[in-house]
Amino acid sequence: MRTAVAIIILLLILVGIGYLADSGEQSTTFFKNGDDGESSEEVSLLILGRVAEGQGGQWHAAPNLTDAIIIAQYLPERNRINLISLPRDLYGEFGGSEFKINEIYSRKKIGEFMEKLPEITGVEVENYLVVDVDTIKAAVDSLGGVDVALEEAVTDPVSGFKLEPGLHHLDGESVIWIMRNRFAPGGDFFREKNQHNIIASIFDAFNSLSSVEKTRFLLGMVPYAQGTETNFSVGELAPRLGDINEISFNSVTLDFSTGLLVSSYVVIGTTTVVTEVKNLATSTQQSSSTQDPSGQAGQSTATSLRAYVLIPREGINNYNAIREYIETKLQ
Numbered sequence: 054m055r056t057a058v059a060i061i062i063l064l065l066i067l068v069g070i071g072y073l074a075d076s077g078e079q080s081t082t083f084f085k086n087g088d089d090g091e092s093s094e095e096v097s098l099l100i101l102g103r104v105a106e107g108q109g110g111q112w113h114a115a116p117n118l119t120d121a122i123i124i125a126q127y128l129p130e131r132n133r134i135n136l137i138s139l140p141r142d143l144y145g146e147f148g149g150s151e152f153k154i155n156e157i158y159s160r161k162k163i164g165e166f167m168e169k170l171p172e173i174t175g176v177e178v179e180n181y182l183v184v185d186v187d188t189i190k191a192a193v194d195s196l197g198g199v200d201v202a203l204e205e206a207v208t209d210p211v212s213g214f215k216l217e218p219g220l221h222h223l224d225g226e227s228v229i230w231i232m233r234n235r236f237a238p239g240g241d242f243f244r245e246k247n248q249h250n251i252i253a254s255i256f257d258a259f260n261s262l263s264s265v266e267k268t269r270f271l272l273g274m275v276p277y278a279q280g281t282e283t284n285f286s287v288g289e290l291a292p293r294l295g296d297i298n299e300i301s302f303n304s305v306t307l308d309f310s311t312g313l314l315v316s317s318y319v320v321i322g323t324t325t326v327v328t329e330v331k332n333l334a335t336s337t338q339q340s341s342s343t344q345d346p347s348g349q350a351g352q353s354t355a356t357s358l359r360a361y362v363l364i365p366r367e368g369i370n371n372y373n374a375i376r377e378y379i380e381t382k383l384q
Contacts, residue, residue, distance in 0.1 A: 096127040099167055099181040101158055117159040119183070121232075121248070124176055126383070135383055136252060137174055137305045138245040144319060144362035145169070145370050151319075153362055158183060173372045175380040183282040188274075189232070190225030192255065195273050196262070198224050199254040201231070205243065210236045242308035249304040256300065305382045313366055313375050318359040 102121030119141075126135040141155035148165030157166045163181055170178045193199055200222050208215045209230070216231070223231070228251055237243040262270060307313055365371050 094129065097176050097178045097180070098125045099123075099163070099170065099178045100125055101163070101181065101183045103158060103183060103185055118155045119158040120155045122154055122157075123248075124170065124174060124178060126176055131301075132299055133301045133303055135303045135305065136249045137176070137379060137383075138248070138307070139173070140241055140245075140307060140314070140363050142241070142361060142363040143314070144317075144364050151369075153360070173375060175376045175383075180285045181283060184277075186229055186233075188277045188281070189255075190229055191277055192274060193223070193225035193228045193258075195270050196255065196258040198222050199228065199251070199258045201228070201251055201254045203231075203247070204250070205237060205239075207231050207234050207247070208236055209234070239308060242306055245306045246304065249302065249306075253302045256302075303383070305379055307375065307378075311378060313378055314363045315366055317362050317364050319362050320357045321360045 100121070100123045101119040102123075103117055103119045122139045122141060124135075124137040124139070126137070127133075128135065139154060141153065143154045145151065145154070147154075147157065147169055148162045150160070150162070152160060152162075154166065157163050163183075167178050167181065170176060200220055202220045203216060203218050206215055206217050207230075221227075232244060232248050232251060234247070235241050235244045239246070259267065259270065365375055367374060
């Protein structure tokens with residue numbers, strides 16, 4: 054996948070439930086019986102964004118890679134949501150196998166990955182969400198578009214279309230394009246920062262709606278929320294959330310300026326390459342239907358298949374410096 058669309062589901066839960074609780078419109082759909090909706094505690098979600106079958110178009114041919122890996126940590130005492138992006142190319146051992154973390158969904162290793170998150174980030178995570186690109190497109194369009202302030206230009210390498218830095222009002226399709234676009238010197242880190250920026254814009258757009266419009270929006274998004282893959286229900290999570298109308302966002306990424314990650318390559322298998330070598334003794338002869346086929350020779354070569362990965366500066370599976378950096382950013 055080339056996008057981090059999954060975070061919108063978190064916003065639907067946090068913003069929507071916060072709105073319903075604040076307006077007194079409690080429902081057993083969102084709250085357990087007997088809960089007053091005022092109790093709140095820290096909530097952390099692992100959010101995985103993927104491109105489902107048939108959604109990739111010209112951008113993506115391999116569905117089920119979770120190229121958006123975000124930890125969303127809600128801190129009610131600070132009225133803040135921390136957004137921590139982990140790069141899709143981060144390579145390590147999870148559940149006895151080594152692979153890039155964008156494979157955790159296709160390998161069915163989400164649980165094993167969550168067990169490793171405290172070691173990587175210092176954040177305990179019990180819940181996860183998996184959603185696809187259609188969700189955020191529908192949400193943004195239902196909001197009538199969102200205002201996004203771009204810090205850097207975003208360019209389409211195929212058409213040459215370019216959005217300059219500054220404020221832009223964008224529809225769902227444009228938001229998806231920006232969240233998936235990594236054609237900049239920062240690469241994946243460039244789009245991670247744009248993703249966090251768009252998340253805050255969606256939150257602002259929701260809060261600008263009237264009570265009736267908020268209700269209509271939430272009801273319209275129910276089919277998308279029900280279509281996600283997760284290990285919790287909204288009813289289970291809702292009582293842990295408080296009033297989040299005045300929320301702030303804290304963005305954490307691990308770009309190369311931090312010095313925490315280094316580029317590397319790992320061997321992921323081998324392939325056999327067969328080349329045809331013309332016999333020099335017959336290379337000057339004119340070809341004919343009776344030419345001896347022995348004039349051609351086949352040569353096989355075993356070639357290693359390598360994949361680009363990112364590994365911690367201290368080495369594979371050593372996350373001490375990364376964890377300390379993230380913990381500092383969350384203070």
